[in-house]
Amino acid sequence: MKVNSFTTVNYVNLSPTATIREAISAFLRYRVDIGCITMNNKLIGIVHKNSIYRALIHDTSLDTPIKPLINESVITIQKDQTLYDARDIMIKGNVSQAVVLDENDEVYGIMSKSDLVNSHMTAFQDTMGRMKSLIENLQDAVISVNSNLRITTFNQTALNLLNLNGKHLLDAPIDRFLPPFRRWLIETLKTGKIQDAKRISFQDLTVIASFIPIREMNIVTGAMVVLRDVTSYESIAHELETTKRLKKILDSALELAYDGVAITDNHGQITMVNKGFMELYQIKEQIEVIGRPISKIAPQIPSEKSLKHNEKMEGELIPIHNHQCIVAQMPIYQDGKKFGAIFKIIFQQLEAWKDILQHMEKLESEISYYRGELYRISKDTNPFATVVSINAGMETFKQEASIAAKSLSNVLITGESGTGKELFAEGIHNLSDRKGTFIKVNCGAIPEELLESEFFGYADGAFTGAKKGGKPGKFELADNGTLFLDEIGDMPPSLQVKLLRVLQEQEFERIGATKTTKVNVRIISATNKDLAELVRQGVFREDLYYRIHVINLHIPPLRERLDDIPLLCNHFINKINKKTNKNIVGVSPEVINSFQHYHWPGNIRQLENALERAFHYSHSKWIELEHLPKELDLLKTKNPIHFSTRPETNLELDRKKSINQTEKDVILQALKKSKGNRTKAAELLGVSRTTLYQKMKKYHIKEEMELRFTSS
CATH class of the missing domain: 3.30.450.20 (PAS domain)
Structure with a gap:
């Protein structure tokens, strides 16, 4: 704290020619003990009330000038110094009062010991208030x-x-x-x-x-x-441990089966085989087949039935390597979506092993169920898990949002359009302990004349055409829950007053009603505008601003998290693939490079829109620069990719290296985010753990690298 905040500015100011009478009159008027003697606004000295008393005791005339009584040795303090500096100066000078000067060395006021005490008490009370607020x-x-x-x-x-x-x-x-x-x-x-x-x-x-x-x-x-x-965490840990035990049971069952079993992902890449399968196809190590297409390893099996046509094959007699084998296969589903297939080949003691086949089918159903349960638990316990990001700023934001969710305070989410404010608002509600509903209102999309009825509802017969029995408003619907006010910066001033009253008193009246309705609603607001500037302009109420601005969360724009673009592109391509009959592999390195040099005014929403439009114009497995929307021509000119005039074969080789480097970088980012946990890294990348191991081996990503990942 500064000296100027606790200085007495009403002080006695006398000229050197002033009389004792004038000095006494000034002391009586200001009720102070000292007076400042100035000339041309500059301090000459001070005169103390005790000096006046002593002069009067010696029968000095009241009309005598005070000049002989002036003390020119004055302790001074600058108004911009701290209170601690002022205390040290006054203690060193052994004075109870000091003159405070401004930046021009002109008298600003007087500081006394009582002023110092008051200042320290204020600082102490302020600190206590901060501590109390922090603890609460x-x-x-x-x-x-x-x-x-x-x-x-x-x-x-x-x-x-x-x-x-x-x-x-x-x-x-x-x-x-x-x-x-x-x-x-x-x-x-x-x-x-x-x-x-x-x-x-x-x-x-x-x-x-x-x-x-x-x-x-x-x-x-x-x-x-x-x-x-930690009650809920222990429950989740117990369920995860149960899932791990079930997977161990499945692994053991596969190894005990004398016949062949293979499991693939949705693209037909082998993720797991047992010893029977390896024996039938004369494979020495699992590593030889993991990640390879089953159509190449086992061409006799009609794998397209499960992988492409989603058909289940109960059993078909197929000759494989001079063995008459019964082959069964079926797609594996999770939450209604296919994510792979399982193939079983019975070739030894067919009659004796019928029961093993039935047992394995039961286990497959169980593991599919528990995977679905694990996914549900993960989604319920982390509402922000669907936010695709490896950016440190976004991780910090998610942590802050999780902390805000557990508090009782109102939250203001700021950020540009397209950054996902509504997604985070609903996640905060889901993570909170509130039992009510999450209700959202777009303040900019509802006509001004309907806003009040939307918020507060109306009573029976409130106006012509009113619904019989009345209608509850958003506040009633959100009782004991959360009301999300999107685009709150567009709320008209007339409604701001009524909203402030509800926030202060937690009660309101329906339009046309005579009784008051009490509610318990938490407010989460969102805007892409500068509310503080709107307050300064008089467009937005200052008292309402402080009511909703208790906890402020700012979502970083896409241009500040460009390291997320490869992951976001992969996420949106997979999402669009599932909605269409096309199968785009991804975006080219040139597109990634251009995307990471674009300013993205529309943020994530614009990126998804650009990819979806380019998706339909692409006639290959990759989205190239020429497939992008015309309004993104800047991407093609701002940072053009220059190619050399080497033969086509060298150009393709460079392209392959660039793609490999991009894939390697994405894997490293996922491993870093998951702190070396490969299971979590595989989930972030949307691939199987086995595929991740193959990619790590391909790109020579080892444990002794600088990240020093621990084994999962």
Whole structure:
């Protein structure tokens, strides 16, 4: 804090020729102890009230000039100095008051010891307020006790987590409400050391608790417990462990089968084979066939039935390598979408192994089910998992959004058009503890005359043509849930006033109604405009702005996350492939390079639109520069790709190297994001774990590289 904020600017200003009478009159008027003597706005000295008193005691005339009483040795402070600097200067000068000067060395005011005390008290209160606000908005629960184990403070998160009533909690013994914490609180008070990461089960909760000593003057006077609820995480971990066990069961069943089994992905690339299959086709190592087309390894099997025509083949007699074999195959589905096929070849003791075939079919159905369950669990526990990104800024944004979801405060999401504000708003709602519905309103798409009825609804007979029985508004529909106000910057001023009242009082009246409706609604707003500038222009209410601007989340535009473009292109190409009969492999390196030099005013929405339009114009397996929409001509001219005049074979070789390098970079980015976990990296890339291993071997991506990934 600066000196000028706590300076007394109403001070006595006298000229050197002023009389004692004039000085006394000024002292009485301003009620101060010293006066500043200036000439041409410059400080000459000061005169103290005590000097005047001493002069009067010696029968000095009231009309005597004060010049002999002036003290020219004055302690001064600059108004832009800090309060700590001012304190040190006054202590060093051994004075109770000092003159404050401005940047032109002219008198600005007087600072006294009382001003310093007031300033420090203000700073202390400000710090206390910040600390209280910080604790209240923590995602973790916080409870503190004194040396007698009586509760002194707690935050709202603690009340919500432990289902306690704050009215009865303050000054209550910790044993009454939270007996499991007593032991560690006593240990913390006794040793003065932090007791970290203690797993404690309490009622229906499992929490990780840390116990921290509180010191005053280097003496332990209390302790604080910080709690994080891990109940849901432990449940998920248990389900994941169950899934791992089921996969081990499947692997063991395949190895115990004397007949051949092969599993492929949706493109017919082999992802798993057993020893029986390897024996039939005289294969020494699995690595020889993993990632290769089954049509090349086992041409006798009509694999196109399952892979292309989605047909299930119960059993067909086919000669393979002088063996009469029964071949069965079926596509594998997850959430209604095919992601591969399984092929079974019975060639040894056919009669004896019929039951094994039936057992394997049952296991295949189970693993398909549990994969679907795993996907559902993953989606439910991470609403932002569908956001395709390896960008550090986007990861930070998702972490901030997760923290905001657990708070009770209103959220303002800002960002340019096309960045996915609505997607994140719904994710925040899904991650929160609110039991109500997620209701969204586009403030810019509803006519102004209908906005009020849309928000607050109307009563029966409110106006001509009103629906019988009335109609609830968006606030009623979002009770105990979340109301998402998209494009809030376009809301008319008349409605801003009514919205502010609802936010302040959590109640409103329907149009034409006489009774008040109370609601519990959390507001998430979004805009691509600068609301602060709209406030300055008087278009948007300042008090409403501060009501919705409690937590601000800003989504980075696409031009600030260009490293995501290869992944986004791959994601959108796969998405479009599933909707059409075409099968585009991807975009060329030239297109990727051009995309990463474009400013993308329409962000993700524009990128998807450009790829979808180019998709229909491409007659090959790749999207090239010439397939892009005409409005993206800038991509072809801003950073043109120059080719040499070498023979065609060399040009194709360079193209292949460029594609390989792009693929290698995408794999490295996925491994870095997943911290070396190859299973997670394969999920990010949309490929099988086996295919990822093959690609890593192809591009010589090893564990001893600089990323030092750990084995998954």
